[in-house]
Amino acid sequence: MxxxxxxxxxxxxxxxxxxxxxxxxxxxxxxxxxxxxxxxxxxxxxxxxxxxxxxxxxxxxxxxxxxxxxxxxxxxxxxxxxxxxxxxxxxxxxxxxxxxxxxxxxxARARGETSAEVVVAQPLSDSHLATLKDALRSATGKDVALDVKVDPGLIGGLTVKIGSRMIDASLKTKLQSIKIAMKEVG
Missing domain, CATH: 1.10.520.20 (N-terminal domain of the delta subunit of the F1F0-ATP synthase)
Structure with a gap:
């Protein structure tokens, strides 16, 4: 696949x-x-x-x-x-x-799981971890083992990498996008 x-x-x-x-x-x-x-x-x-x-x-x-x-x-x-x-x-x-x-x-492969590397700005609560796991399970169709790391440099939000796919929903990236857009306008 x-x-x-x-x-x-x-x-x-x-x-x-x-x-x-x-x-x-x-x-x-x-x-x-x-x-x-x-x-x-x-x-x-x-x-x-x-x-x-x-x-x-x-x-x-x-x-x-x-x-x-x-x-x-x-x-x-x-x-x-x-x-x-x-x-x-x-x-x-x-x-x-x-x-x-x-x-x-x-x-993980032997158990039919997939793993996701998650980087967050602050540690996640157990309920947030469960919600994230459920969302990733429904998106992939597999149980997902999370490898969570904390990086305060993200400011807020998170990044998720599963295999070759990456979802970047960090505040740092959004701010950089706004900064680039403002430079292009000016």
């Missing part, structure tokens, strides 16, 4: 596909997803961990040692821990965010 996301490819896609196959065969898809989400949250919270993950300066041994310590401290084990250790050993930690995103995409 034209609106679907492309088949996951590249290095991150290969790692994610292998992890998904292992998780599916061992019945641990949700557990692996939860552990990966917890790891992503740790990276987002710690500048030092983010630097370790992204920097090519650290050797494979240094990254692996540090990742093992972080995983033990966070209580992340099983397939997700082995996956993250393997990524560190193979010097692929820099791509772990893309691998996790690809894994989430594979899980």
């Amino acid at each position: 034209a609106g679907e996301e492309p088949i996951i490819s590249g290095m991150a896609g290969r790692y994610a596909s292998a992890l998904f196959d292992l998780a599916q065969s061992s019945g641990a898809v949700d557990a692996v997803g939860a552990d990966l989400a917890r790891f992503e949250a740790l990276v987002a919270e710690s500048a030092d961990l983010a630097r370790l993950v992204r920097s090519p300066v650290f050797s494979s041994e240094e990254q692996t040692k540090a990742i093992i310590a972080v995983l033990e401290r966070a209580g992340i084990g099983g397939l997700a821990a082995n996956f993250l250790k393997l990524a560190a050993q193979n010097r692929r930690l820099f791509a772990v965010h893309d691998m996790i995103r690809a894994y989430k995409g594979l899980v």
Whole structure:
């Protein structure tokens, strides 16, 4: 289908596909997803961990040692821990965010869901999230998993990206359109 996301490819896609196959065969898809989400949250919270993950300066041994310590401290084990250790050993930690995103995409596809990236100016209440999910479900005909990010720079409104389609209903974009229109008139 034209609106679907492309088949996951590249290095991150290969790692994610292998992890998904292992998780599916061992019945641990949700557990692996939860552990990966917890790891992503740790990276987002710690500048030092983010630097370790992204920097090519650290050797494979240094990254692996540090990742093992972080995983033990966070209580992340099983397939997700082995996956993250393997990524560190193979010097692929820099791509772990893309691998996790690809894994989430594979899980969603297997469940007949689609995912939407939503950027809002302020955090949404539970009722607003439910309303947005319902609207997207009726528009796509599928259950929609939301990946919500907050960007105060939008001023108001939101942007929604599903596959290759993007809806920009942000106040920032509307103001820029007015500004351009005023320049053309003047």
